[in-house]
Amino acid sequence: MRGRTRARGVAAALAVAALCGGCAFGPAANRAEQVGSSRDLPEESQPPDGELPSPGEEPSTEPPVVVEPAPATGTAEIAGTVAEGLPDACCAVTLPDGGLLVGEAESGTIHRVAPDGTITEAGAAPGVSGLLGIAVEPGFTGEDGWVYLAYTTESGTTRVARYPYDGDRLGSASHRLLEDIPGGGVLAFGPDGMLYVGTSDDGQPALASDPESLGGKILRVEPDGGVPVDNPRQGSPVYASGHADVAGLAWDAAGRLWSLDATADAGVELNSIAPGGGYEERGGLAPVHAWPAGEAAPRGLAFSDGSLWAPDTARPRLWRIPLNGTELTADPAPLLADGELSGPRAVVPAVGGPGLGVLDGAGGAGGASVLRIDIT
Secondary structure, three states: OOOOOOOOOOOOOOOOOOOOOOOOOOOOHHHHHHOOOOOOOOHHHOOOOOOOOOOOOOOOOOOOOOOOOOOOOOOEEEEEEEEEEEOOEEEEEEOOOOOEEEEEOOOOEEEEEOOOOOEEEEEEOOOOEEEEEEEEOOOOOOOOEEEEEEEEOOOOOEEEEEEEEOOOOEOOOOEEEEEEEOOOOEEEEOOOOOEEEEOEOOOOHHHHHOOOOOOOEEEEEOOOOOOOOOOOOOOOOEEEEOOOEEEEEEEOOOOOEEEEEEOOOOOEEEEEOOOOOEOOOOOOOOOOEEEOOOOOOEOOOEEEOOEEEEEEOOOOEEEEEEEEOOEEOOOOEEEOOOOOOOOEEEEEEOOOOOOEEEEEOOOOOOOEEEEEEEEO
């Protein structure tokens, strides 16, 4: 959190659990035990001793997910420009067909970028300005789904709401999921089908450790806004606490959740997130990597080809962060740092294989471009 001076370190190693839809334990389950998660599973989730599966049911025999360490070095190359001229672009999300939805920061207008680069306006969600984040639910086919938006309200707090989307136009009716968040608004759906929300302490560090506040947290809610029964604290959307300003969320190939935490005076931290984990200054979990203040400003996070990728909003470049379990194979490396990027704002994974889309140049007179990035 803000003002932290924790020594750089790595989280304790963990065995990787197999992924499943709606997993009760989420990513990094055994780390939750280390930090004393208060989660209590319902009794019915644990069959009595000696009880066999019902006829037709197969016991789970899936082996743990084993992921090879990423190579210490890699490359990123701009393979082409998909689209240009997106005004005031701030955030993006990949669609199942390989296209994107891109949001405008001030107006909240949403644009669809087709795989061939065609740009169409999907509409502006009523009441939305100060757009912060955008997401679509897993399994969304491009028709009759929901678009999730995080935005600043007139009171200065953050709201998360969802709007119907038919593949062409954004609907006007909204369903509010979370209200009165002190700050921040990073949105991402996890492999468990739950919506994760990264928030800020809004310059009030005490909020990050306050269990009753939504500030300085990673929140986890169901797609309709309900609180999952398997959250670390019964009845609370809080999944992890002790953050200053969550600036990116992404899951690796083993289903582990990673985050970026930006502070005003102590740089940016990369954290491997444990359910129920605390990242406070004293006694909290140590970051896996830290960029000192003034050296870098990575914001936004995506996983592809064994590494995490983060655009640097202060010095135009793309950080490659090679993973080895809950550690790094090597220190993060700045790529595309010789003028290839003008002002990267967001990064999204490609559909169907390695590769990235980068939203670049949002502050330029010609608007932002969507770049296709080949990576190794």
